[in-house]
Amino acid sequence: MKDFLKELGVNEINEGTSTGQTWLSSGGQLFESFSPTDGKKIGEVKGSSSGDYKKVIQKAESAFAEWRMWPAPQRGEVVRQIGEALREKKEPLGKLVSYEMGKSYQEGLGEVQEMIDICDFAVGLSRQLHGLTMHSERPMHRMYEQYHPLGIVGIISAFNFPVAVWAWNSMLAWVCGDVCVWKPSEKVPLCAVACMNIVADVFKANDIPEGVNGLVVGDYTIGELMTNDKRVSLISATGSIRMGKKVGEAVGKRLGKTILELGGNNAIIITENADLKIAIPGIVFGAVGTCGQRCTSTRRLIIHDSVYDQIRDTLVKAYGQLKIGDPLDANNHVGPLIDTDAVRMYSEALDEVKKMGGNLLVEGGVLEGPGYESGCYVKPAIAEADNSWEIVQEETFAPILYLMKYSKFEDAIAKQNGVKQGLSSAIMTTNMRESEIFLSHKGSDCGIANVNIGTSGAEIGGAFGGEKETGGGRESGSDAWKAYMRRQTNTINWSTELPLAQGIKFDL
Numbered sequence: 001m002k003d004f005l006k007e008l009g010v011n012e013i014n015e016g017t018s019t020g021q022t023w024l025s026s027g028g029q030l031f032e033s034f035s036p037t038d039g040k041k042i043g044e045v046k047g048s049s050s051g052d053y054k055k056v057i058q059k060a061e062s063a064f065a066e067w068r069m070w071p072a073p074q075r076g077e078v079v080r081q082i083g084e085a086l087r088e089k090k091e092p093l094g095k096l097v098s099y100e101m102g103k104s105y106q107e108g109l110g111e112v113q114e115m116i117d118i119c120d121f122a123v124g125l126s127r128q129l130h131g132l133t134m135h136s137e138r139p140m141h142r143m144y145e146q147y148h149p150l151g152i153v154g155i156i157s158a159f160n161f162p163v164a165v166w167a168w169n170s171m172l173a174w175v176c177g178d179v180c181v182w183k184p185s186e187k188v189p190l191c192a193v194a195c196m197n198i199v200a201d202v203f204k205a206n207d208i209p210e211g212v213n214g215l216v217v218g219d220y221t222i223g224e225l226m227t228n229d230k231r232v233s234l235i236s237a238t239g240s241i242r243m244g245k246k247v248g249e250a251v252g253k254r255l256g257k258t259i260l261e262l263g264g265n266n267a268i269i270i271t272e273n274a275d276l277k278i279a280i281p282g283i284v285f286g287a288v289g290t291c292g293q294r295c296t297s298t299r300r301l302i303i304h305d306s307v308y309d310q311i312r313d314t315l316v317k318a319y320g321q322l323k324i325g326d327p328l329d330a331n332n333h334v335g336p337l338i339d340t341d342a343v344r345m346y347s348e349a350l351d352e353v354k355k356m357g358g359n360l361l362v363e364g365g366v367l368e369g370p371g372y373e374s375g376c377y378v379k380p381a382i383a384e385a386d387n388s389w390e391i392v393q394e395e396t397f398a399p400i401l402y403l404m405k406y407s408k409f410e411d412a413i414a415k416q417n418g419v420k421q422g423l424s425s426a427i428m429t430t431n432m433r434e435s436e437i438f439l440s441h442k443g444s445d446c447g448i449a450n451v452n453i454g455t456s457g458a459e460i461g462g463a464f465g466g467e468k469e470t471g472g473g474r475e476s477g478s479d480a481w482k483a484y485m486r487r488q489t490n491t492i493n494w495s496t497e498l499p500l501a502q503g504i505k506f507d508l
Helices: 003-007 050-067 072-088 090-101 105-125 164-175 189-205 220-227 241-253 276-292 308-319 340-355 409-417 432-439 480-484
Strands: 013-015 030-034 041-046 132-135 141-149 152-156 179-183 213-216 232-238 257-261 266-270 298-304 359-362 381-384 400-406 424-428 448-451 485-493
Touching: 003 090, 013 189, 030 189, 041 189, 050 152, 050 179, 050 213, 050 220, 072 090, 072 105, 072 164, 072 189, 090 105, 090 189, 105 164, 152 164, 152 220, 164 179, 164 189, 164 480, 179 220, 189 213, 220 232, 220 241, 232 241, 241 257, 266 276, 266 409, 276 298, 276 308, 276 400, 276 424, 298 308, 298 409, 308 359, 308 381, 308 400, 340 359, 340 381, 340 400, 400 409, 409 432, 424 432, 432 448, 480 485
Parallel strands: 013 041, 152 179, 152 232, 179 213, 232 257, 266 298, 266 424, 298 400, 381 400, 424 448
Antiparallel strands: 030 041, 132 141, 141 485, 359 381
């Protein structure tokens, strides 16, 4: 086995059910993890059965009764220690993320840094879970609002960010006094095993109640158990729109809470006033980073007709310089897609573009030969297309960039907003009025709107999420913590009488 796997406590055969500090003997389906980098088998994880799931939830319920009573700053101290442990394991965990998922090593390190950053954010937050005070209309009454721990938080994460999204949710949930049960993507189960090992050491050293951090590795059936379980107060799910609709429906039927982070179909508007020195790198990284498998990846490029030819030609030249190969090799810009199913969808999308009459400026294709034995390496493609085409309207989780022209700024905004997804958006311009319109209620309808940076990449200090069929959820920074707590309004009467609100009289 590779050294970084050993350092993370990842074995050839691993259990996939944990109550935080203890691995249970899993009785579910066996999941094999193959690296898209070289096609080699990394290891196996024994999935959770329905019985295993019940054990984890029961432990979580018991742990919540104790954990919620810990003072929030003490919970924050535990999260601080997790951040330190992640700093120590940043290099091996970054390599595992890169090797199991396929993103570049630099992006793998960046993902672990996101985990560290959210730990730091959560530590500060643990002393800032503020409520509000307000004046009562009744004499000698006091009113205020406060926030209480919610309960069990179920986390369903996707393969493209196998560790960071779990950390976004769990670190905030823990300082809020919640307990977590995590169902990671079955495509990257070893990353979850590694995270559980790192946190377990910290939890054991601090005598954390068993069950605060649960893991259930499985397919959609485990996700269905979680989404239909009334004991799980909040489901935070990251994935496709199709998956999110099923989760939303199931949780909605029991009037539970959800945070949904679903698909994106993100565009960058390039105006005639754009600074091309920063526009081109932002476009290319947004389109090919993580091999186009970020929910914030740049899918569409809406270019003013006066600079269209220049942008088009520059991008084609830039794509010709991309190096595709082993993501652990720092010389490569682009790694593989997650698996051969993703390659098939990529190829089908390109076929559909051709069928619609799209002009392939950079044709793409599947790479073969030495270094590409896994069958998961593809060439990033660029196509001239129409925003109305169904293939453009849908999110293809692959490095395909669609180019289209505009002449009037209002038309560019309309095209940007003219899809069902609403996650990330960007504009490249040095014109203040254009940027302000883009950020106004007349501009982007996305949850994220950037000026002179790309669509891809977000800092943990801001709330992350999108509108429309992206789900409307928010994770990470700002006041996203409120989603992990229940809100309570309190009124205290310190008088010797009982006046009623709105001046109502009720004399006995």
